[in-house]
Amino acid sequence: MNAALHAPHTPWGRTIGLGVVLSFVVCIVVLAFSWPSVTLDPKNVPIGISGPAQAVQPVEQALNEAADGVFDLQEFDDRDAAVQAIKTRDIYGAVVLGTTPEVLTSSAASTATNQLMTQLHTQVLASAQQQADAAAQAAGAAAPTVTVKLTDVVPLSDNDPRGAGLAAAALPLVFGGMIGGVAIAFTVSGVWRRVVALITYAIVGGLAITGIMQGWFGVLEGDYLLNVSAFSLTLLAMGATIVGFASMFGRPGIAVGPVLFMLIGNPISGATFPKEFYPTPWGEIGQFFPPGAGATLIRNLSYFPDADSTFPIVVLACWAVGGLILTGLGHFRNEASVGEPETAPEAVTA
Known part of the structure; x- marks a missing residue:
């Protein structure tokens, strides 16, 4: 009787295949995080x-x-x-x-x-x-x-003379955007409830992060509310994208966030090294992802108010709006599929 309760053993082929796939995933993660540092070479x-x-x-x-x-x-x-x-x-x-x-x-x-x-x-x-x-x-x-x-000409904050605090904030910001998106995708139902949850998370998260980075640690300068807007927009861009893909493709869509933001966008974001240090054209490509655009926008608003921040704002806004659109499309598509009336079988004539 106890034997009947045990699940059948996984086939050997699937077991070995899973081990190979997981080792391949580990190699990709190691490559994604080490390759930019190994190939750094300042040019132009x-x-x-x-x-x-x-x-x-x-x-x-x-x-x-x-x-x-x-x-x-x-x-x-x-x-x-x-x-x-x-x-x-x-x-x-x-x-x-x-x-x-x-x-x-x-x-x-x-x-x-x-x-x-x-x-x-x-x-x-x-x-x-x-x-x-x-x-x-x-x-x-x-x-x-x-x-x-x-x-x-433009020195770092006295509380962060080596820029370690500003650079270190990049990875937690990426994690924060992904965690918010994944949590909302799993726990909140309804398109407007998801939108409100995303906006609330982005605003409160931006206030909290800026309060820590600027008010507590003192590694940011400039206008507090402008810095809040930069963090909030970055969180919204990543969170909305994850929720949007989850709405369109279900649970498999949630994996899009870690792939796009953690494995691709974060290593070439330029948060630690400027884009000119990465092999061409990866430094420029990194600025089209939320981690890169967010890091640039935060640095601009904090230390370079005279700099033109139009490009990173547009990039983040496109990701945020695109994610919200996908959220709505996925919701209404699912509602349409659920609400389709069943087709009655054709009558069989003798």
């Missing part, structure tokens, strides 16, 4: 250069030869123009040549590019000192000590 990082033509030309030539395509040099009329370009996130830093050479950087834009600009500062200082030594030797005079100023 936009930086500015300003100064007299006779000073700019040799520096440009030296950088192009030594950096091997790392920098995309853009000339500016003066220091003020370069500073404004940094504040609008058109460039990550600049070299200002003249009577007092200066290297401009922006740690709030990226700690990785800030390190590049710090290294560039050392190179510019060494080059300027060599030129001064050569001129002094030719004139038979003592060589002066050259100084090159390093200025952080």
Whole structure:
């Protein structure tokens, strides 16, 4: 009698096949999270250069030869123009040549590019000192000590000088968007109830996350409500997409969220490294997913109010609206299929 209660054993073929499939899934997860870090290689990082033509030309030539395509040099009329370009996130830093050479950087834009600009500062200082030594030797005079100023135009918060807190918030935000979407898809029925649950979750979640990141930890700056809107829109974009696919395809649709956001979008989001560090075109592709667009929008609103945030807002809005549309379509499609009258069988005539 007890034997009858036991479920039949899983066939050996299915057992081995499941083990192979699961190991393949693990390999994909490892590849998704390790590949971007392993292949990081800065290329065409936009930086500015300003100064007299006779000073700019040799520096440009030296950088192009030594950096091997790392920098995309853009000339500016003066220091003020370069500073404004940094504040609008058109460039990550600049070299200002003249009577007092200066290297401009922006740690709030990226700690990785800030390190590049710090290294560039050392190179510019060494080059300027060599030129001064050569001129002094030719004139038979003592060589002066050259100084090159390093200025952080847009620094990180004093509570997060290395940017660790801002970067660390990216992964929990992705988890938060997915958890909300999965929970609502499983527990809430009715299209309008799901929509209200998503919007409520996004707003309350945005208020809570911003309160922690800005009010408690102090790793964000800028307007509190604007930062709330960035977090809320990001949560809504991911949550609505998951609920939308679940409404259309049932439980299998819930798997779309982890695949799109965790395995694809998060590793190339640019939250830790800028898009110029990823192999082309993956850095740009990452900005079309909610993790990348959300990270960019949060950084812009917090530290770069002069930057144009239209693109990340549009990306997040498209994901959010698309998810809500799928939620409605799935609901009404299911209602239509349930409400279809049964077709009476045709009468059999003799």
